[in-house]
Amino acid sequence: MKFYVLIGLFLLLSCKGKNQETVSAVSTGADTLFVTVDYKGLESYLRESNAAVHVVNFWATWCKPCIEELPHFETIREKYSAQDVKVILVSLDFPDQRERLTHFIKRRNLQSEVVFLDDGDGNSWIPKVDINWSGAIPATIIYTDQKRSFYEKSFTFKELEEELKLFL
Amino acid sequence: MKTLKILTAVAFVVILSAFVVKSINPNKTGGTENGYGNGYGIGDIAKDIRLKNINGEFVTFSDYANAKGFIVVFTCNTCPFSVANEDRIIALDTKYKNLGYPVIAINPNNPEVKPGDSFEAMKQRAKEKGFTFPYLIDEGQKVYPTYGATKTPHVYVLQKTDKGNEVKYIGAIDDNSRNANAVKVKYLENAVDALLSGKTIEITETKAIGCSIK
Numbered sequence: 471m472k473f474y475v476l477i478g479l480f481l482l483l484s485c486k487g488k489n490q491e492t493v494s495a496v497s498t499g500a501d502t503l504f505v506t507v508d509y510k511g512l513e514s515y516l517r518e519s520n521a522a523v524h525v526v527n528f529w530a531t532w533c534k535p536c537i538e539e540l541p542h543f544e545t546i547r548e549k550y551s552a553q554d555v556k557v558i559l560v561s562l563d564f565p566d567q568r569e570r571l572t573h574f575i576k577r578r579n580l581q582s583e584v585v586f587l588d589d590g591d592g593n594s595w596i597p598k599v600d601i602n603w604s605g606a607i608p609a610t611i612i613y614t615d616q617k618r619s620f621y622e623k624s625f626t627f628k629e630l631e632e633e634l635k636l637f638l
Numbered sequence: 639m640k641t642l643k644i645l646t647a648v649a650f651v652v653i654l655s656a657f658v659v660k661s662i663n664p665n666k667t668g669g670t671e672n673g674y675g676n677g678y679g680i681g682d683i684a685k686d687i688r689l690k691n692i693n694g695e696f697v698t699f700s701d702y703a704n705a706k707g708f709i710v711v712f713t714c715n716t717c718p719f720s721v722a723n724e725d726r727i728i729a730l731d732t733k734y735k736n737l738g739y740p741v742i743a744i745n746p747n748n749p750e751v752k753p754g755d756s757f758e759a760m761k762q763r764a765k766e767k768g769f770t771f772p773y774l775i776d777e778g779q780k781v782y783p784t785y786g787a788t789k790t791p792h793v794y795v796l797q798k799t800d801k802g803n804e805v806k807y808i809g810a811i812d813d814n815s816r817n818a819n820a821v822k823v824k825y826l827e828n829a830v831d832a833l834l835s836g837k838t839i840e841i842t843e844t845k846a847i848g849c850s851i852k
Contacts, residue, residue: 530718532718533849535850562816562847564718564722564816564817565816565817566817590813590814590815590816590817590820590821591813591814591822591823592810592813592815592845592846592847593809593810593813593825593844593845593846594813596845596846596847597845603845604788604789604792604845604848605788605789605810605845605846605847605848606788606789606847606848606849606850606851607847607848607849607850608850622788622850624850
């Protein structure tokens, strides 16, 4: 029985992400294409009480599985904006690599709102984001004022869209 | 034989679908349960390990007759959060090895999906950084799920007891994985210090951002 559990785990985890996580750092001007917040500042993004469906994705420029799924969030934003779907990309990049984040946003021409979470003490806020979050990224929250789901996983576009439809 | 194959396939699908359902309905999982099955909790007895070190020799907990316990660190070459913590892990080993709590580092990633975490790359990294501790490869990825490790870095403090190696602390090294200079609370050191002085560990579980295990 344990053997099957291990195989199941292995398959599940091997679906999570492949390849390297490194993206070469490039310096650019320090235009602020993102808002910098501590956890207190982030909270307003996590608990907005309006009719919109909020899709909040935790990522970093160096996280390969995160980068792979970013286009899905961008597509969701575009495809469902008329249905009041809002996408927030919360970057967990290193505080001394803001320029790299700026460059990445420009290069990928990200249209979703990017929030840079500069709050070192993860232990104080990770459980507040979601009690089930181990701290591994990528991770995503989809919520309305009625309903909320947390996902510590990578999404394919189809999976993300299917989850989103449960909120529409 | 054919029946066995069918049974195997059925069991496989059932178990796999259990995980799929769980990931689709994450709100239904228990509060303290981690995302990938149970893994060790505080107070559990960790089984001995037998994993290959970068020098080619196998390492087990039972090799350390004089240890009082272990600082088990799941880490890797490629995750920036692991890299940002390498110097801290070396410092932990330097400080606590002589006090009876050596660091045992384990790379849980599958080198086939993370070539930068291959056995050869591990040897290279350990040499470059001057690792003072064993750096073991979790071949077949059998060990990290038993711990319930989900990311790198992810640490576990074990204490040798009459029952075996008891899990005493799980989680983060300190309260600032992104910036060593901004650390205010050293959770892991506080836990080991408490064990060394026979006191109760105040904070037994903490969380930090890390890279999902590949």
